[in-house]
Amino acid sequence: MKASYTFTVLRYVHDITSGEFVNVGVALYAREANYLGAICTPRYGRVSRVFLDIDAEHFRSLMRFIQARFEEQAESLQRVTLPFVTSPKSVVEIAQNILPLDDSSLQWSEPGAGVTEDPAGTLEMLYDRMVQRYEHRVKLSSREDEEIWRPFKKELETRHVLAHLRSKRIVAKDYDYEFEHARKNGVWNMYEPISFDLLHAETILDKANRWLGRGWNLNDAPEEFKLYMLLGEPRDEKLKSAFVKAKNILNKMPIEKEFVAEHEAADFSRELANEIKQHLK
Numbered sequence: 001m002k003a004s005y006t007f008t009v010l011r012y013v014h015d016i017t018s019g020e021f022v023n024v025g026v027a028l029y030a031r032e033a034n035y036l037g038a039i040c041t042p043r044y045g046r047v048s049r050v051f052l053d054i055d056a057e058h059f060r061s062l063m064r065f066i067q068a069r070f071e072e073q074a075e076s077l078q079r080v081t082l083p084f085v086t087s088p089k090s091v092v093e094i095a096q097n098i099l100p101l102d103d104s105s106l107q108w109s110e111p112g113a114g115v116t117e118d119p120a121g122t123l124e125m126l127y128d129r130m131v132q133r134y135e136h137r138v139k140l141s142s143r144e145d146e147e148i149w150r151p152f153k154k155e156l157e158t159r160h161v162l163a164h165l166r167s168k169r170i171v172a173k174d175y176d177y178e179f180e181h182a183r184k185n186g187v188w189n190m191y192e193p194i195s196f197d198l199l200h201a202e203t204i205l206d207k208a209n210r211w212l213g214r215g216w217n218l219n220d221a222p223e224e225f226k227l228y229m230l231l232g233e234p235r236d237e238k239l240k241s242a243f244v245k246a247k248n249i250l251n252k253m254p255i256e257k258e259f260v261a262e263h264e265a266a267d268f269s270r271e272l273a274n275e276i277k278q279h280l281k
Helices: 045-050 056-078 091-098 119-130 145-158 201-218 237-250 262-280
Strands: 003-013 021-030 035-040 106-108 112-116 166-171 176-185 187-195 225-232 256-261
Touching (some): 003 091, 021 056, 021 119, 035 056, 035 119, 056 091, 119 145, 145 187, 145 225, 145 262, 166 187, 176 262, 256 262
Antiparallel strands (some): 003 021, 003 106, 176 187
């Protein structure tokens, strides 16, 4: 069924006076479909090339904050089976509630509108058109963990079960770590996207070793848990052997775990969504 939607583009405006900006995200709201989604780029490379003195860590923190707030709002909408009178009329209402209109460096564009049968797919298309296409990428670009999560998130969002995942901190004797995507089904199940689509073999192996250490340090946590590692593999064929070594390193983690390949995202997410729905019955 077709539904009308509104969308707005998130812009990083380095200098309000000059008005120069870079698109860094897109939010879309389809009222009749009770759909709200947003994609904020985890990359700051293009922004830093335009505005040299950007604080990269602060920028990434802001992107994570805005993304999380939209996901919280989307979860509330997913609990509603029919539109109701007090629901927001436009994406701008939601966007400005999350990030108010002021003189900060992040600004919302004027809204656009359209009609779609697939709000999530339209959001992806708008993000690719408004943000992704302007990324200056060399052939061997790396991908962030957040980019590996996107196909998993899309399937769960479409099936209205994303709201049943939450963050969970596992606390061990000498270490603790917060997983952003988790659910309890007897034991805690953690779903962690990990990108190994990096530029060099050394960084791939270093990242695997960091996770090995994390696994060892969490092994004596009193709470039982299983870790699903959603792995993004290198697109560069020359780095495939490093990825195989990385998985061998991850296999040494003493915790209960399961690897999920990137190409299995759709099937895994569908199975997880069905499992969640069965659990709710």
